[in-house]
Amino acid sequence: MIKQDYKSSRIKRNFPTARLFHHLKLRWGEISAVAGGITLLAIALASGDEDTIPPITADENQASFSEPLTSDEPKFIANGERLELPLKWSDKLVEAPQMLPDNPKPNEELITEKEVTVRSGDTLSAIFKRNGFSARDVYLVTKDPVAEETLRKIRPGQHLLFGTDKNNQLQTLYYTIAVNETLQIKREGEEFVAELKKRPIEIRQAFASGSINDSLFSAGKQAGLSDNLIVKLANIFGWDIDFVLDVRKNDSFALIYQTKYLDGEYIGDGEIVAAQFVNQGNIYRAVRYTDKDGEANYFTPEGNSMRKAFLRAPVNFMYISSNFNPGRLHPVLKKRRAHRGIDYAAPVGTPIYAAGDGKVIASSSNQYNGKYVFIQHGNSIVTKYLHMSRRAVSYGKRVKQGQVIGYVGATGLVSGPHLHYEFVVNGVHRNPRTVKLPEAQPVNSSEKERFQKKSEPLLASLEAYQRLNSLAAAN
Numbered sequence: 001m002i003k004q005d006y007k008s009s010r011i012k013r014n015f016p017t018a019r020l021f022h023h024l025k026l027r028w029g030e031i032s033a034v035a036g037g038i039t040l041l042a043i044a045l046a047s048g049d050e051d052t053i054p055p056i057t058a059d060e061n062q063a064s065f066s067e068p069l070t071s072d073e074p075k076f077i078a079n080g081e082r083l084e085l086p087l088k089w090s091d092k093l094v095e096a097p098q099m100l101p102d103n104p105k106p107n108e109e110l111i112t113e114k115e116v117t118v119r120s121g122d123t124l125s126a127i128f129k130r131n132g133f134s135a136r137d138v139y140l141v142t143k144d145p146v147a148e149e150t151l152r153k154i155r156p157g158q159h160l161l162f163g164t165d166k167n168n169q170l171q172t173l174y175y176t177i178a179v180n181e182t183l184q185i186k187r188e189g190e191e192f193v194a195e196l197k198k199r200p201i202e203i204r205q206a207f208a209s210g211s212i213n214d215s216l217f218s219a220g221k222q223a224g225l226s227d228n229l230i231v232k233l234a235n236i237f238g239w240d241i242d243f244v245l246d247v248r249k250n251d252s253f254a255l256i257y258q259t260k261y262l263d264g265e266y267i268g269d270g271e272i273v274a275a276q277f278v279n280q281g282n283i284y285r286a287v288r289y290t291d292k293d294g295e296a297n298y299f300t301p302e303g304n305s306m307r308k309a310f311l312r313a314p315v316n317f318m319y320i321s322s323n324f325n326p327g328r329l330h331p332v333l334k335k336r337r338a339h340r341g342i343d344y345a346a347p348v349g350t351p352i353y354a355a356g357d358g359k360v361i362a363s364s365s366n367q368y369n370g371k372y373v374f375i376q377h378g379n380s381i382v383t384k385y386l387h388m389s390r391r392a393v394s395y396g397k398r399v400k401q402g403q404v405i406g407y408v409g410a411t412g413l414v415s416g417p418h419l420h421y422e423f424v425v426n427g428v429h430r431n432p433r434t435v436k437l438p439e440a441q442p443v444n445s446s447e448k449e450r451f452q453k454k455s456e457p458l459l460a461s462l463e464a465y466q467r468l469n470s471l472a473a474a475n
């Protein structure tokens, strides 16, 4: 005799007869499939063994199902002796039912599905009405508290999937909340029952590395990185390296990053967890660390912050470096430095970022500077941005590091579109690309040990990957 207990929350003692009947039908289908499996196991166990296990019939399953269910784990008893199922097998027992069609009711085979996109300003009632459903349908669907609460959060652009039978009566409603989460609402007689289905996202780690030939962007692409990851990589080192002007041929990078999988299928990238950038022979390494308060930042292997009070470059290299030519840069710069600023040749309209937090002390234009913005940072530092096509901030405004303050142009006394950038400390012009910048907070001393424990294995893996990679390249 077999005792089966399904852990599914869908079995409840007190539901209406119609639903019970429906569930029983559903269970029988599942049980016979499981029973088939058990027979196979029984045969396997019986061979070479004196104990024989009686054949299993659907009747026995049916009978056992109506008995009180007490055990949590699927177990079966042969000749009065209880045999514990091997772990793998018990996994299968639990999984098998989910692989069967969820709803064997005959009329549901004729369900017509219609996908509806939520528009801006939409309410559930408006969506229902637009698609030919009544206010009573809305009422019935949202009677279930899970459905009510979840459907209140629908946003423009999201999708609802309506399923109707041949009489145009609403039978199912699916709402995709996230890539791994769906609200499934199904008619059960006169009412609707809602269930949230969430599948876990599996995080794996991937390694990539590359050497720069013409640009970080194309090297990143060649290494299989998405645009997003390339930007993230540059952002990690953006306080140390000017990715517009300082990157050279044979600079190299390596990184370990997260990849996300759902049901074994790749769905996207996560964060970079460790990275290295070699710029003109200087090695920069960074590791992502989430502190006890849950805040994640990048730190050097010693626990110093990668973040600094100023960005090295106030423009995004992604707009510029696709046609970057290392050989061309230096002589131009040398000449330009004479006029106490740095020029970033960039297309008109390229966004310009505030290099650091501060206050706008000038937003104006004249015949030499064209349209320009000056920002005061603390007491001693002023940054200046000249020749803009358009300014995005006004006098007196507070700005955050990385905030767009204007766009590259060719206004004022210029020969072509570029950003002229100056970094002034106590009235003296300094080279923003080499000036020593104050760092943000290092890892808290109370967390130093935890940081070491978490970061060391990551940095070691990064190194090991690189060694393997260069060995593979040498062979």
Ligand SMILES: [Zn+2]
Pocket: 336, 339, 341, 342, 343, 419, 420, 421
């Ligand atoms: Zn200039």
